Amino acid sequence: MTEILPLSRSQITPAVLAALAEDAPYGDLTSQLLIPEAARVVAVLNAREPGIFSGTAVFDAAMELTDPAISVQWQLADGEEFASGAELAVVEGPARSVLTAERVGLNLVQRMSGIATLTAQYVTAVTAVPGNRSRVVDTRKTTPGLRALERFAVRCGGGHNHRYSLSDAVMAKDNHLAVLSQGDHRKLTAVLSTLRPRLSHTTHIEVEVDSIAQIEPVLAAGVDTIMLDNFSLEELREGVRLVAGRALVEASGNVRLETIAQIAATGVDIISVGALTHSVRALDLGLDVRFGSESR
Structure with a gap:
C-alpha cells in the first residue's frame, strides 16, 4: 500500500469539535443521569460489513476531545481492508465519556470508510483496464465543513484529490x-x-469544454489540463486524439462504477468522480460494550 498523506491536527480538530458541540451542546443528559461517575467501560469498534477503513485519527480526536482519559487501541491502519465481523479497535475509559463521544466518532469514520471503500471500487475498475494510465480523482462536491476528512478518505481508497x-x-x-x-x-x-x-508559474490552469469545437481554441491558450465534460466515449477518444499530449485530459460528468472502465480505456489522464463524496453510503460500523465496571 502506498503512503497516504495524513490529515493534520488543524484539519481534524475544528470538524470534530463542531460535531461534539452539535451532539452534546450542554452535555450528555442520559449518561449523566444513568451512568455512575466512576464507571469505566471497554468497548470494541466492530465491522458489520467489509470495507476499507479511514479515520483513525478522527475517531481518536472524538474520544480525546471528549475526555483525554479515553484510550483507543487500533487493530488496523487507514487504507487497510477489513472483513465483516472484524474488531477494528478497542476503546477503554470512563463510561460516561465513551458514551458521549460514541456517535460522533462513529458518524465520522462510517462516512469516511464508506468513501474509502467506494473509491477503492472505482480504482479497482480502472486499474483492471489494460495499459491504463487514468487517475481517479474527487471533486469539490463535499460535505461543508468535512472536505479535508472526506478527501483524506478518498486517498485511503487509492484515489487522488x-x-x-x-x-x-x-x-x-x-x-x-x-x-x-x-x-x-x-x-x-x-x-x-x-x-x-497574471499568475505564478506554479499555478495550474484547467479549462472545461463541452464540445469538440472548443478544444483547439482552448489548447491554443496554453492550458495545463482540458476537461471534457459529459462527452460520449467516442467523443472522449476523439478528444484525446486532438489534444495529442499537449495538455492533460480529464473526463468528467456522469461517471459511474459500471462505466468508468470504458472511460479509462479512451486514454484520458484523469477521471473525476463526484459520487465518491456527494452520494456515498456510510459503512455499518458499531461500538459495542464488551464489559463495564464501577471503580471502587
Whole structure:
C-alpha cells in the first residue's frame, strides 16, 4: 500500500469539535443521569460489513476531545481492508465519556470508510483496464465543513484529490466560458491567453469544454489540463486524439462504477468522480460494550 498523506491536527480538530458541540451542546443528559461517575467501560469498534477503513485519527480526536482519559487501541491502519465481523479497535475509559463521544466518532469514520471503500471500487475498475494510465480523482462536491476528512478518505481508497478549493488553481468551467465567449469559441483563445502572465508559474490552469469545437481554441491558450465534460466515449477518444499530449485530459460528468472502465480505456489522464463524496453510503460500523465496571 502506498503512503497516504495524513490529515493534520488543524484539519481534524475544528470538524470534530463542531460535531461534539452539535451532539452534546450542554452535555450528555442520559449518561449523566444513568451512568455512575466512576464507571469505566471497554468497548470494541466492530465491522458489520467489509470495507476499507479511514479515520483513525478522527475517531481518536472524538474520544480525546471528549475526555483525554479515553484510550483507543487500533487493530488496523487507514487504507487497510477489513472483513465483516472484524474488531477494528478497542476503546477503554470512563463510561460516561465513551458514551458521549460514541456517535460522533462513529458518524465520522462510517462516512469516511464508506468513501474509502467506494473509491477503492472505482480504482479497482480502472486499474483492471489494460495499459491504463487514468487517475481517479474527487471533486469539490463535499460535505461543508468535512472536505479535508472526506478527501483524506478518498486517498485511503487509492484515489487522488483534485484542487482543494477555489483558491488553489484556475479552473474555468462552462459558466465562466459562457460569460466570456458569448457563444463565439474564437474569443476563448484571446481571453484565456491573458491568464498566464497574471499568475505564478506554479499555478495550474484547467479549462472545461463541452464540445469538440472548443478544444483547439482552448489548447491554443496554453492550458495545463482540458476537461471534457459529459462527452460520449467516442467523443472522449476523439478528444484525446486532438489534444495529442499537449495538455492533460480529464473526463468528467456522469461517471459511474459500471462505466468508468470504458472511460479509462479512451486514454484520458484523469477521471473525476463526484459520487465518491456527494452520494456515498456510510459503512455499518458499531461500538459495542464488551464489559463495564464501577471503580471502587
